[in-house]
Amino acid sequence: MEKERQIEQQRVAMVRHEISNQLLQAQTVYDKAQKERSLVEKNYVQNARINTFEIDDRMETNAEIQQQKQLVAKNIENEQILNKQIKELKQLNNSPYFGRIDIQDSADDNETLYIGTASLVGSNQEFIIYDWRAPISSIYYNGRLGEVEYETPMGKQTTNLKRKRQFTINNGIIKNMFDTNELVGDEILKSVLGEHSDEYMHNIVATIQKEQNDIIRDTKHDLLLVQGVAGSGKTSAILQRIAFLLYHSRTSLNADQIVLFSPNLLFSRYISEVLPSLGERNMRQLTLAEFLAQRFQGLTVETLFERYEKKPTLSKKQRNIQQLKEQASFMQQIKDYVASLNSKQLQFTDIMLGGTTIFNHTEISEIFANLPTTMKTPQRFFETKNKLIKRLNKLVNKESRSDWVLEKIDILSDEQYNAYLENKQRGLFQEISDEEHYIAHQIVKQHYAVVYDALYNNYFIDIYAQYEDFLQLNLKSALPLFVEHLELHKLALEDCAPLLYLRDLITDSGRNHTIAHLFIDEIQDYTLSQLIYLHFAFPNAKLTLLGDSEQALFNPLVSNSSLLDSLEKTLNIKKTRTIALNKSYRSTTEITNFMKSLLPDGDKIQAFTRSGNKPHIVFANDNTAAEQALYVHIHKALENNDQIAIITANMQESNQIYNKLNKRFPTTLLTDADRVLPKGVIILPIYLAKGLEFDNVIAYDVSSKNYSHPSSIGILYTICSRAMHHLILISIEELAPVLSTIDPNLYIKEQASTF
Numbered sequence: 001m002e003k004e005r006q007i008e009q010q011r012v013a014m015v016r017h018e019i020s021n022q023l024l025q026a027q028t029v030y031d032k033a034q035k036e037r038s039l040v041e042k043n044y045v046q047n048a049r050i051n052t053f054e055i056d057d058r059m060e061t062n063a064e065i066q067q068q069k070q071l072v073a074k075n076i077e078n079e080q081i082l083n084k085q086i087k088e089l090k091q092l093n094n095s096p097y098f099g100r101i102d103i104q105d106s107a108d109d110n111e112t113l114y115i116g117t118a119s120l121v122g123s124n125q126e127f128i129i130y131d132w133r134a135p136i137s138s139i140y141y142n143g144r145l146g147e148v149e150y151e152t153p154m155g156k157q158t159t160n161l162k163r164k165r166q167f168t169i170n171n172g173i174i175k176n177m178f179d180t181n182e183l184v185g186d187e188i189l190k191s192v193l194g195e196h197s198d199e200y201m202h203n204i205v206a207t208i209q210k211e212q213n214d215i216i217r218d219t220k221h222d223l224l225l226v227q228g229v230a231g232s233g234k235t236s237a238i239l240q241r242i243a244f245l246l247y248h249s250r251t252s253l254n255a256d257q258i259v260l261f262s263p264n265l266l267f268s269r270y271i272s273e274v275l276p277s278l279g280e281r282n283m284r285q286l287t288l289a290e291f292l293a294q295r296f297q298g299l300t301v302e303t304l305f306e307r308y309e310k311k312p313t314l315s316k317k318q319r320n321i322q323q324l325k326e327q328a329s330f331m332q333q334i335k336d337y338v339a340s341l342n343s344k345q346l347q348f349t350d351i352m353l354g355g356t357t358i359f360n361h362t363e364i365s366e367i368f369a370n371l372p373t374t375m376k377t378p379q380r381f382f383e384t385k386n387k388l389i390k391r392l393n394k395l396v397n398k399e400s401r402s403d404w405v406l407e408k409i410d411i412l413s414d415e416q417y418n419a420y421l422e423n424k425q426r427g428l429f430q431e432i433s434d435e436e437h438y439i440a441h442q443i444v445k446q447h448y449a450v451v452y453d454a455l456y457n458n459y460f461i462d463i464y465a466q467y468e469d470f471l472q473l474n475l476k477s478a479l480p481l482f483v484e485h486l487e488l489h490k491l492a493l494e495d496c497a498p499l500l501y502l503r504d505l506i507t508d509s510g511r512n513h514t515i516a517h518l519f520i521d522e523i524q525d526y527t528l529s530q531l532i533y534l535h536f537a538f539p540n541a542k543l544t545l546l547g548d549s550e551q552a553l554f555n556p557l558v559s560n561s562s563l564l565d566s567l568e569k570t571l572n573i574k575k576t577r578t579i580a581l582n583k584s585y586r587s588t589t590e591i592t593n594f595m596k597s598l599l600p601d602g603d604k605i606q607a608f609t610r611s612g613n614k615p616h617i618v619f620a621n622d623n624t625a626a627e628q629a630l631y632v633h634i635h636k637a638l639e640n641n642d643q644i645a646i647i648t649a650n651m652q653e654s655n656q657i658y659n660k661l662n663k664r665f666p667t668t669l670l671t672d673a674d675r676v677l678p679k680g681v682i683i684l685p686i687y688l689a690k691g692l693e694f695d696n697v698i699a700y701d702v703s704s705k706n707y708s709h710p711s712s713i714g715i716l717y718t719i720c721s722r723a724m725h726h727l728i729l730i731s732i733e734e735l736a737p738v739l740s741t742i743d744p745n746l747y748i749k750e751q752a753s754t755f
């Protein structure tokens with residue numbers, strides 16, 4: 001093998017030499033392109049300044065400026081392509097590839113292929129490195145030695161896989177090299193997983209596992225539901241999937257057409273480096289709270305976290321109402337309600353400017369009522385809007401002749417006058433009166449801009465009053481609380497999806513047809529009504545939904561099959577596929593075995609063989625003893641590590657611990673507005689730790705006081721599954737029932753000393 005290693009090392013050197021050459025060339029072209037652009041830009045600024053008094057000159061200048069503008073845009077595009085190329089080459093220079101496959105199509109047709117994060121083509125058009133996303137590269141992830149199949153644009157192909165080799169190359173030096181018959185050899189994976197947690201998630205391109213590869217390369221389904229146990233690589237796989245899709249459909253898909261809903265802002269930042277590390281631009285990323293806040297400006301929308309914090313205080317009646325609003329049937333009721341709306345029911349509202357009513361709600365209502373009843377509500381609404389805009393245009397025309405406007409023109413400075421002319425050059429009008437009329441029109445249009453805005457944005461319907469009407473007819477008991485919230489400019493989370501659905505169905509707006517892929521992480525935290533709305537809001541998007549029903553913090557636990565069943569029925573999607581990931585990679589075997597024993601059906605979870613310490617359960621008789629144990633474990637962890645996460649059931653607990661710790665340690669209490677995970681001691685409630693992982697985790701306090709309800713098992717499981725290497729649970733007085741039933745061999749029992 002040593003000889004082989006030398007040969008491979010020589011090849012790495014040869015490839016790096018080629019990369020350096022290409023890098024130099026690309027850099028030269030890039031520098032040239034940049035110089036050219038700045039020259040064109042300079043020219044453009046000078047031309048734009050040219051005196052434009054003579055009409056002929058002006059027209060010529062305009063054409064020239066347009067041409068230069070296009071030139072600049074083209075140059076920028078070129079530069080972006082070159083920039084991407086340079087980045088890819090730099091990355092390849094450090095680690096040109098991670099895999100090699102030797103294949104044999106026929107007896108005398110042997111081929112050796114190297115696989116890396118991007119492809120590298122030599123001067124004779126030969127592939128020195130294959131991109132991991134190329135069809136042939138899938139053999140590396142999928143095939144055992146022998147006859148293997150792979151998909152190509154021309155259909156299935158078969159070949160004979162003779163050898164599979166894995167590398168870890170750093171700075172051009174082969175650190176590790178294995179020949180393997182495993183799907184992807186455990187050795188390299190083990191060493192990757194043994195590393196410390198990082199501020200940013202890493203890509204898994206070199207060690208993608210077969211089931212993950214299925215998720216990544218699926219292009220046949222419109223709904224892909226990934227149900228994976230904690231730490232099974234769901235998030236990692238979908239980020240790789242995004243990179244794959246961008247490559248697979250590179251002529252028709254760009255990163256702006258992909259939206260990922262992530263559970264919180266910390267997570268958004270945590271995963272933000274994965275796509276760039278694969279040479280791709282990041283998709284659009286947002287949390288549900290951000291999405292809703294954008295749509296309900298002026299109101300304070302309850303977040304999932306606020307709701308979680310107040311859950312214990314809700315009455316049974318409130319909880320029932322909440323659940324009703326979150327079901328698919330409620331959204332169907334909204335749909336039926338809109339379909340059967342009559343003109344009298346529509347809650348039109350006055351459009352005002354300053355203190356003056358421009359359109360009165362009765363006038364709007366009459367316009368709507370006079371439209372043919374054969375038209376559907378959204379069509380009638382649209383026609384009403386058109387008529388209102390026409391009336392406003394008429395008003396603007398009429399008003400532009402009024403005295404106040406003419407007086408205003410008289411006192412305009414040259415600068416203001418030109419600003420009103422916008423792109424229209426002085427003198428393009430035949431008569432001076434035409435120019436003045438144009439200016440007058442502009443002035444009045446500006447005066448009525450807010451009214452135009454209100455019409456375009458459909459503000460002539462009071463959607464909240466409409467929802468009240470709907471509740472009055474369909475769920476009367478929910479009305480008082482909704483009204484009470486609204487008076488305080490607040491909106492409960494469960495009302496958001498139905499309200500948006502109602503608004504969009506009536507106004508035929510709010511939908512984004514350009515999004516081609518919608519990814520939702522932590523799907524178990526979404527209600528059916530939210531999913532129905534998101535599917536409606538992004539009608540052309542294929543869905544990739546991933547979650548772990550066991551990590552349901554906010555909603556009742558739903559099994560995989562019933563979730564898929566409801567999604568298929570309610571979203572009406574035909575081509576669906578579910579993929580289960582049962583192997584957990586994040587934590588050591590000991591931690592995985594511990595956390596799986598918390599679940600009734602935890603047996604399905606397989607631990608990846610990476611050994612470490614058993615978790616500790618610390619039993620404390622009182623608060624003082626628990627705090628002492630906490631200090632000791634923090635000290636110990638910080639000796640070898642620069643970060644430790646203390647995860648609690650809720651914010652109140654986090655707050656209390658923070659007050660105790662912040663004088664002793666560099667401590668940060670995280671909130672839902674935080675994006676950065678600092679070093680030192682970090683304290684956070686479990687919902688903010690979603691999707692994240694830490695070397696060291698302390699779960700505080702795991703007593704029955706916090707975790708006696710059966711639904712809290714999911715919370716404990718989620719907390720424990722955040723730990724990669726070390727897990728400590730501290731309990732005060734009576735241990736949570738679920739923990740007291742765990743096999744004592746799975747953890748180390750520790751008694752906190754009382755001082």
Ligand SMILES: Nc1ncnc2c1ncn2[C@@H]1O[C@H](COP(=O)(O)OP(=O)(O)OP(=O)(O)O)[C@@H](O)[C@H]1O
Pocket residue numbers: 189192193202204207208209212228229230231232233234235236237548585586690691692693721
């Ligand atoms: N094929 C793989 N190669 C290397 N590392 C992997 C692989 N799959 C998963 N991992 C690692 O395992 C850890 C967990 O992965 P990830 O966060 O994607 O899992 P998840 O299923 O989304 O977890 P959770 O639902 O618990 O938040 C990460 O550190 C990730 O890098």
